[in-house]
Amino acid sequence: MTDTFTDTILNMTDTAATPEDYTGEDGLLYCGKCRQPKEAYFPEGKTLFGRDRHPRECDCQRAARKEREAAEKQRSHLETVERLKRRGFTDPAMREWTFANDNGKCPQMMKAKSYVECWEQISGGNYGLLLWGQVGTGKSYLAGCIANALMEQEIPVCMTNFALILNDLAASFKDRNEYISRLCSFPLLILDDFGMERGTEYGLEQVYNVIDSRYRSKKPLIVTTNLTLEELQHPEDTAHARIYDRLLEMCCPVCVTGENFWKATAQAKMERLKTLLNGKEICL
Incomplete structure (x- = not known):
């Protein structure tokens, strides 16, 4: 020895x-x-x-040691970000929703960048966003940019929607509280396409439970919706009223006014196809 x-x-x-x-x-x-x-x-x-x-x-x-340490730190960082994005996104395509890939046609994108830059104060003050506007104006993309930028800083984010949440809750009856607690554990929760889920009594109750639990967690929430601010402020019944009231209490409304991304993409594809076909008339 x-x-x-x-x-x-x-x-x-x-x-x-x-x-x-x-x-x-x-x-x-x-x-x-x-x-x-x-x-x-x-x-x-x-x-x-x-x-x-x-x-x-x-x-x-x-110098060699510092280079090795920097390489190891970068490798560890990339692994962490990869793990966060696998866990935080429900659709792999969301990984491409970044500020770097933005086409510059959404006037509210600067607000998204500021949200990320002020994250420490945002998180501490529990400031959420309610991104509303017409279909295809880039609401989900804007929220995805925030999610990607924060995860690049190794901050966990969950971006999902109520259609998936309701399916998960229905499949895990015994673990509902644990499931909702996990959603509320993320420093930022993003609920995409709010209002598209079925308005059944059960569905509305679960929607309220998730939003109310997030409210009580005192952590920021971002919601994207095609509902108008008028519809949110004047709901059709009591069940919707208590949900919308919670959202408006938690989130600052931001009207997203970018040009219709879907229409622009479809038009661009049409023009490329016409070019490939050398201007021949076809029925599309």
């Missing part, structure tokens, strides 16, 4: 030399590249297992 321990210590205090290294006038080993010592004497003439010196990083070794 003692010999093994001694060998370990001796290996730790031994300095590996390369062919370019040399011994300086002070008797220490120097790096042949940066000309900095790769050894240092113990203070006050002390020794350890008969040795009077210990390894020291030269500039080359320090």
Whole structure:
């Protein structure tokens, strides 16, 4: 045991030399590249297992170590972001909804960037967003940009919709509370296409339970919806009223007014197809 321990210590205090290294006038080993010592004497003439010196990083070794550490940190970061996006997005296509891929045609995108930049205050103050507007104006994309940007900062986000939530709740009757608690554990929850789910008594009750639980968690919520602000402020019945009241209490309404993305995409595809067919008239 003692010999093994001694060998370990001796290996730790031994300095590996390369062919370019040399011994300086002070008797220490120097790096042949940066000309900095790769050894240092113990203070006050002390020794350890008969040795009077210990390894020291030269500039080359320090630079190499920092490069390795940076590479390892980047690898760990990418793995974390990948894990967060697998867990946080219900559709892999959402990973492409980023500020870098934005076409610049949504005037409210600057608000989304500011939301991310002020996340510390946003999170602490529990400030949510209610993104409303016409179909195809980029509400979901805007929310996805926020989600991607935060996950790139290693902040967990869940972006889902009530159609999936209601299916999950129906499939896990015994674990409903645990499921809702998991949704509320995310620093940011994004509910996409709100209002598209079936308005059954059971469905509305579960919608309220999720939103009310998020409210009580005191964490931000972002909701996208095709409902108008008028519809949200003047609901048709009591069941919808208590849901909408909670949302308007939690989230600041933002009208998204970008051009219809779906129509623009369809038109662009049509033009590309016509080009490929050399202008031949076809029935589409």
